[in-house]
Amino acid sequence: MPYFHQSVCISPQNSFPETDLSRIRESKNNWLEATEPDYPGIPAAVKRRMGKSVRMAVGASIPLLKKFPPPDGMVIATANGGMEDCIRFLNQIHEYKEGLLTPGSFVQSTSNAAAAQIAILTKNHNYNITHVHRGLAFENALLDVVMLLKENPQAGYLLGSTDEISAYNYNIDRIAGWFRDEPVLNTGLFEKPAKGTIAGEGAFMVWMNNERTAAQAEMMAVKTIHTVDPGLVLKTMEKFLSENLPSGETPDLVLTGENGDIRMAPYIDIVESYFNESVPVARFKHFCGEYCTASSFACWLAIQIVQCGFVPPLLIKKKGSRSSCKRILIYNNYRDIQHAFILISAVERV
Amino acid sequence: MSRIFITGMGLISAIGDSVEENRDSLINEHCGIGHIRFYKTAYAGKLPTAEVKHTTDELNKKLFGTPDPSVTRTSLLALHAAGEAIRDSQLPSKEISSAETALVGASTVGGMCLTDELYHDARARDGGTPYLSSYDYASVTLAIRERYGILGETATINTACSSSANAIIYGARLIRHGFAKRAIVGGADSLAKFTINGFNALNILSSKICAPFDRDRSGLNLGEGAAFLVLEKEEDLNGKKTYAELTGFGNKNDAYHASSNSPEGQGPYLSMMEALERSGLGPQDISYINAHGTGTENNDETESRAMLRLFDQVPPFSSTKSLTGHTLGAAGAMEAVFAIQSLVYQEMYPSLSFQHPIPETGLVPVLHYTRHFIRHVMSNSFGFGGNCSTLIFSKS
Structure with missing residues (x-):
């Protein structure tokens, strides 16, 4: 059985180096920017060349790479990689009319740059892959590690995600109607449902292996589907739960990717209303904002929650009446069509 | 499995x-x-x-x-x-x-x-x-x-x-x-x-x-x-026609530089090696290689070195990029299709524009269309960020 061990999450909230989920940092201009540490582990010359998404990913991986043996592989999710560098290079192309350009931004903008940098810094020759399937990139990376741990039961893997906001991709998504036109605070994101949400970013890194000892959470199952039919989302969830939970049992918490966009509401509603009153419902996107790998922030939250058995009140939407919180169902939706379920459980201590 | x-x-x-x-x-x-x-x-x-x-x-x-x-x-x-x-x-x-x-x-x-x-x-x-x-x-x-x-x-x-x-x-x-x-x-x-x-x-x-x-x-x-x-x-399959079997694959990282291979081609070597191990084959079993062969100074020399390290006798190899150009994210699948076609028709494809071997390695690719007995074929793809992958297809 795959387990989550230590993890690092760089997010817009207080998640690293200290974790404090009793307070919420506010968004600015519909952005939730990541609170970045100083990254003492990254050599200064290397850090200067790094774009934000690469820097966050490398920075989050360093504490884990120091603690654990060299990973048997690294599996990174990012939908876009270095957007800022990509646009910087695009600007150079225009500014210099395709003249003599410097390749730095081009190389940094490739989406496999984070996985590549970590491999280079640690001289690690093992399995190395970058999943980029938009709103399901993280779930695919997670499934990749689940398969790797079946193929190599003794191995240990670094799983991670990273995505950054840039002024330009924010603008493209804003024109496309995915972000709120009017200013809205993350703390009031669910008050007036409207079209669009707020932008976020972050990186998550976790060590995974099959060892229960010292594990922080158990990875039970993951399932994704593309559809715009809420009925099919429900059917997929029913099947997923019946295959992965003992018959008749429900999760102790449903953690959803509700983001204040009315277009996602039908899916959130159908998932929430499936469970009876006793099952609490929580949400997370007012903490991390919307981005392609936002469900990795939910994964990090779930790992924290099953360890202490306590759901931070700021996350709670519906209190429920469960006395413990051992099994969490994460449901995330990315722009209508991409849906994902992840089941995470507390580690059974023998 | x-x-x-x-x-x-x-x-x-x-x-x-x-x-x-x-x-x-x-x-x-x-x-x-x-x-x-x-x-x-x-x-x-x-x-x-x-x-x-x-x-x-x-x-x-x-x-x-x-x-x-x-x-x-x-x-x-x-x-x-x-x-x-x-x-x-x-x-x-x-x-x-x-x-x-x-x-x-x-x-x-x-x-x-x-x-x-x-x-x-x-x-x-x-x-x-x-x-x-x-x-x-x-x-x-x-x-x-x-x-x-x-x-x-x-x-x-x-x-x-x-x-x-x-x-x-x-x-x-x-x-x-x-x-x-x-x-x-x-x-x-x-x-x-x-x-x-x-x-x-x-x-x-x-x-x-x-x-x-x-x-x-x-x-x-x-x-x-x-x-x-x-x-x-x-x-x-139920008796359905097949072109080939995917018998081996490798994914390794060169872990050297963001946009060039290590001098000895460590990533390419390890990825070919892993594909061989997974297929249960030895280097001598490979009949033909569709090389990554981009035509850059760095790739061709390091890929050659990796082949020389792995094979006592380097099998015939070509770079079909000399006809298709380097199609980046499409190249691995494209060259997998070429490798499979070479198995199906028992033939090798030309590597164009070649005149003199690289002095340090001396390897000469397949220069013209050639009929050849092919049982197992290897296809290499190496990318920026050190991402090296190898596929092996075998006659079905």
């Missing part, structure tokens, strides 16, 4: 619109590299590239009848090749759309082929082009998903120039682990102002037709295209 077979293939490149057209061009040494005609760049007339010989409008009309303005050239190439592979597999549309079919795409350019439109949309106050949701890599896979209504596992991979080799590996693993019954796997990339400027800034584009493994090689030529394969497991 289930054995994985290839039951369908589709391919579009600068040397043809179908798998068979591509084979004809390989046999007849029809090089697809030439002057830039179909995309806007200041390098037109200066740097040769290998374009698919259709305008984006033509591709769009061919595939959609009424052109869909939001579909990018990269996605159109992908739809073209995936369509051929699906028809070739003869799977009924109900099976293609089922939750048991996985789709794994790969791209390194995605919708960024629309470099000028992206530049515009990044600054626009409102309005914007029809491509707002098509710039990312996943847009390519999502276009195929939508056309066939596929409900199974869907993924997009970007490991630079080895992307679609990894898409093949990931699809095979999804089947073996029971997450899919069959998988449509491959990749697509199209030529773009963005990429030609990026590769040019790295000083690795040749102003001449590329000459892989030649002493005087001066860089690569970018190309475009798409290739997709249909993978099914042995238990489901």
